Structure formats: C-alpha cells, structure tokens
Amino acid sequence: MTDSRRICHLTTVHRPxxxxxxxxxxxxxxxxxxxxxxxxxxxxxxxxxxxxxxAVPKPAGRRQRMVATTRQVFTxxxxxxxxxxxxxxxxxxxxxxxxxxxxxxxxxxVHEDVAxxxxxxxxxxxxxxxxxxxxxGVAEVVxxxxxxxxxxxxPAIAEHxxxxxxxxxxxxxLAEEIEFVAGTLxxxxxxxxxxxxxxxxxxxxxxxxxALAQFPAVLDAxxxxxxxxxxxxxxxELREQTGWKRVRFHGWITREAMLHLAxxxxxxxxxxxxxxxxxxxQPNKLFEYMAAGLPVIASDFPRWRAIVETHQCGLLxxxxxxxxxxxxxxxxxxxxxxxxxxxxxxxxxxxxxxxxDRESRKLLxxxxxxxx
Numbered sequence: 001m002t003d004s005r006r007i008c009h010l011t012t013v014h015r016p017x018x019x020x021x022x023x024x025x026x027x028x029x030x031x032x033x034x035x036x037x038x039x040x041x042x043x044x045x046x047x048x049x050x051x052x053x054x055a056v057p058k059p060a061g062r063r064q065r066m067v068a069t070t071r072q073v074f075t076x077x078x079x080x081x082x083x084x085x086x087x088x089x090x091x092x093x094x095x096x097x098x099x100x101x102x103x104x105x106x107x108x109x110v111h112e113d114v115a116x117x118x119x120x121x122x123x124x125x126x127x128x129x130x131x132x133x134x135x136x137g138v139a140e141v142v143x144x145x146x147x148x149x150x151x152x153x154x155p156a157i158a159e160h161x162x163x164x165x166x167x168x169x170x171x172x173x174l175a176e177e178i179e180f181v182a183g184t185l186x187x188x189x190x191x192x193x194x195x196x197x198x199x200x201x202x203x204x205x206x207x208x209x210x211a212l213a214q215f216p217a218v219l220d221a222x223x224x225x226x227x228x229x230x231x232x233x234x235x236x237e238l239r240e241q242t243g244w245k246r247v248r249f250h251g252w253i254t255r256e257a258m259l260h261l262a263x264x265x266x267x268x269x270x271x272x273x274x275x276x277x278x279x280x281x282q283p284n285k286l287f288e289y290m291a292a293g294l295p296v297i298a299s300d301f302p303r304w305r306a307i308v309e310t311h312q313c314g315l316l317x318x319x320x321x322x323x324x325x326x327x328x329x330x331x332x333x334x335x336x337x338x339x340x341x342x343x344x345x346x347x348x349x350x351x352x353x354x355x356x357d358r359e360s361r362k363l364l365x366x367x368x369x370x371x372x
Contacts, residue, residue, distance in 0.1 A: 003033050005083045005084070007034045007035065007037070007082055007083065007086065008036075008077050008082035008084070008085045009021060009026055009036065009038045009039070009086045009087070010038075010039050010040075010077055010085060010087040010088065010092055010095065011039070011089055012040075012041060012059075012063070012065050012066075012091060012092060013088070013089045014088060014089070016040045016048065019171075019284070020088075020284075021109075021254070023174065023255070024356050024359075024360065025086070025109075025145070025360075025363060026051045027049065027051060028356075028363065028368065030050040032051075032364055032367075036055050037053075037054050038048070038051055038054065039055075039073050039076045039077055039080075041056055041059060041069055042056075042058065043058065046177045049173065052349050054076050054080070056076055057069070057133070065091075074099075076364070077099065078099070083105065084104075084367070084371060085099050085105065085106050086107040087109065088111060088235060090139070090140065091137060093140065093143040096108055096146075096147055097146055100146045100147065103236065105148050106146070107147065107148060107151060107366070108147045108149075108151070109150075109156060109169075110140075110150060110157050110161065111153045112277060113140060113277055114133075114136045114140060114151075116133070144162055147165070148165070150162065151169050151363065152167070153168075153169065153170060154168065154281060154282045155168050155226050156255075156280035156281070156282075156303070157280075167366055169286050170363070171282065171287075171359075172350070172354045172355050172359055173354070173355060173356060175355060177291050178260065178291040180259045180263070180292070182259070184264055185264070186336065186343070187265055187336055187340070189265065191219055191220055191266060192221070192222050192265050192335050193222070193224070193265055193267055193268070193269055194223070194224050194262055195208060195226070195268070195269045195270075195285075196226050196261075197283075197284070198227055198230065199227045199229040200230050200234070202272065202273045203271075204269075204277070205229075205234075205238065206237075207242040207271065207320060207325055208243075208269055208271060208322075209223075209238055209241045209247060210243055210322035211243065211325035212247065212329075213241065213244040214323060214326040215246070219330065221246060223246060223247050224248050224264070225248065226253050226258060226261065262289070262290065263269070264290040265294055266294070266295075266301075267295045267296065267314070267329070267332045268286075268295075268298055269298075269325070270285050270289065270296060270299065271297065271298065272319060273319055274301065274319065274320075278301070279303070280301075281303075286298060286304065287354045289346070290343075290349060290354070291346075291347060291355075293343040294343045295315070295342035295346065296314030296342075297314060297315050297325065297329065298314055299318075299319040300316035304316070310349075311346060311349040312342060312345050313323070313342050313346030314342055314346065315328040
C-alpha cells in the first residue's frame with residue numbers, strides 16, 4: 001500500500017484481545033499498512049501493539065450489551081470516519097445497516113451459523129428459539145444484501161451466505177503457535193491431557209471429567225483445564241464429580257501460558273456434543289492442538305473425521321460416552337510412540353494446510369479489492 005487507509009473493527013461480544021479479531025485479522029491488516037482501530041467494550045483505551053483500541057463501557061448484562069453497548073459502538077465507529085468498517089457480531093447487523101445508509105463500506109464477519117446456534121441458547125425460552133432463529137436469519141439476509149463483503153469462518157457457514165459476496169477465512173493457527181517449542185520431549189511428559197476454551201455442558205466437559213474417574217489409578221492421569229466455565233453454577237457441579245480431583249483448573253490464561261501447558265500434555269481433547277452448530281464447525285482448539293503437535297481426541301462428526309482420518313492425527317469418539325473418551329485417553333498413554341507420531345502428523349498438516357498465513361492472504365485480497 002502507498003497510503004494508509006483507516007479500518008475500524010467492531011465487537012460488542014468479544015474481548016479486545018480476541019484471537020480471531022485482534023491477533024489474526026487486526027494485526028495482519030496493520031502489518032499490511034492499514035491504520036486499524038478496534039472498538040470494543042473495555043476498561044480503558046490505548047494501543048495494543050500496532051492496533052488502536054477505542055473502548056466503550058463494559059455492559060452489566062446481555063440486555064444492556066444488546067441495547068446500550070450497541071448504540072455506543074455505533075457512535076464511536078461513526079466518529080472515526082473510517083474508510084471501511086468490519087463487524088463481528090450478529091447483534092451488530094443493525095449497526096452495519098446504519099453504516100451502509102451513511103455511505104460507508106461494510107464487511108460482516110460471520111463466526112457462527114447464527115440460526116442454528118440460537119437453537120442451543122439457554123437464555124432463550126425453548127419455545128421461542130426457532131422463531132428467534134428465523135428472525136435472525138431474516139436480519140442476516142437483509143444485511144448481507146447491503147454489505148460489500150461477507151467473511152465466513154468456515155465453509156459450512158458460507159453455504160447459506162451469498163456466494164458472490166462471501167469469502168471463507170478460516171480461524172487457523174498463527175505461525176508462531178505452530179513453531180512454538182518449549183523443549184519438553186513427548187516421552188518425558190506427565191500423563192496429562194489438555195482442554196482450553198469455553199467450558200460448557202454442550203462442549204462435553206461433564207463427560208470429560210467423568211472419563212477421568214474411570215481411569216485405572218495406576219495411570220495417574222490428569223487434565224489441565226483452562227477457560228471460563230458457563231454458566232457459573234456448572235463449576236460447582238463439576239467439582240462434585242469424582243473425576244474433578246484429577247483436574248487442574250487454571251481459569252482464563254494468556255496465549256503464552258496456554259502454549260506452555262500444551263507443551264506438557266500428551267493429547268488435546270475436543271469432544272463437543274452433536275448439536276447443529278457443532279457438527280459442521282471447525283473448532284479452533286482442534287487445529288491449535290494439532291499445531292502444538294498433540295494427538296487429538298475428537299468427536300466423531302463427518303467433517304471432523306475427514307480431517308483426523310486424512311492426516312491420521314488422533315482418535316475419534318462418541319462425545320457423550322465417557323467410557324469411550326476414557327478408552328481413548330488410556331490408549332494415548334499406553335502407546336506413546338504412536339501418539340507422538342499422530343501429533344507430528346497433525347503439526348505438519350497445519351504447516352501445510354491449516355494455517356493463518358494462507359487465510360490472511362484471502363482477507364487482504366478482500367480489502368485490496370474494496371479499497372484499491
């Protein structure tokens with residue numbers, strides 16, 4: 001680029017240091033020469049490396065976020081007078097429409113299949129979920145008709161979006177995460193497993209903890225668990241499970257701390273339940289485990305099976321069968337050479353196919369096309 005163009009990314013839902021939004025998209029755009037500002041709920045403003053953070057007040061709850069915070073994000077965005085606006089949450093579709101009506105260029109980044117995701121939202125009464133999902137689908141259709149481009153996080157999400165406007169930019173690992181090496185030889189690692197990310201029932205945490213309770217005592221296996229447990233009441237339920245005594249719960253931790261914990265593990269676990277928004281997903285943690293050289297224990301969904309079996313990088317299980325998860329964990333510990341080879345094949349697959357360097361080029365091409 002010969003001159004700097006002002007870009008504004010918008011979110012009400014995600015943290016300012018969100019991996020996809022900040023570490024991957026915003027920083028890639030900044031390195032390409034764009035002047036990037038991220039508008040998000042946070043305590044204070046400033047610069048995060050090469051990206052400017054424009055903070056709005058953190059909401060007290062979901063209702064305040066969807067009304068007051070959305071309005072504050074729109075006001076802050078408009079004041080920036082950016083050359084292009086890129087937003088990341090379905091609840092910001094009205095903001096995107098208003099920005100278009102103001103003559104602005106707009107990109108909608110679709111992280112989830114919204115209509116299907118709503119079917120599992122516990123805060124929406126079950127009797128209303130289908131109607132709310134259809135309403136969200138209508139809003140998405142109206143918005144995508146107006147926005148210049150749509151960025152989809154997975155091929156499955158892109159299938160229901162306008163093909164002429166949509167580009168798939170998958171949420172694959174960063175190069176520094178693929179090549180991170182702390183030096184712990186696989187055969188010398190403790191009998192420890194690794195789970196990082198959102199911790200919920202639908203992501204299989206109760207079955208994972210139950211699987212730990214089924215382990216032979218002689219194996220002395222444990223689980224490093226990092227992330228935020230939702231809802232809050234679930235944590236107490238987990239602590240009452242027999243297997244919890246084998247869990248080391250870290251809460252929310254930094255990316256660097258996650259890499260160090262991964263370097264001490266024998267395998268990564270991603271056993272989401274078979275709900276509509278999961279079966280077609282490309283969970284970040286699947287590729288992050290592969291990037292870390294860990295064999296994966298993953299749900300046996302067709303799209304996931306295609307990745308795991310093609311690259312022979314892990315074991316597939318019924319995510320709702322704690323016994324099957326326990327058997328897979330035990331196999332990993334009892335076959336260290338085979339497990340290490342699985343992990344190395346997974347890392348090589350990420351180097352060659354599932355990495356952010358390839359995906360960032362697609363994103364930059366969209367920006368170059370829109371801004372010239």
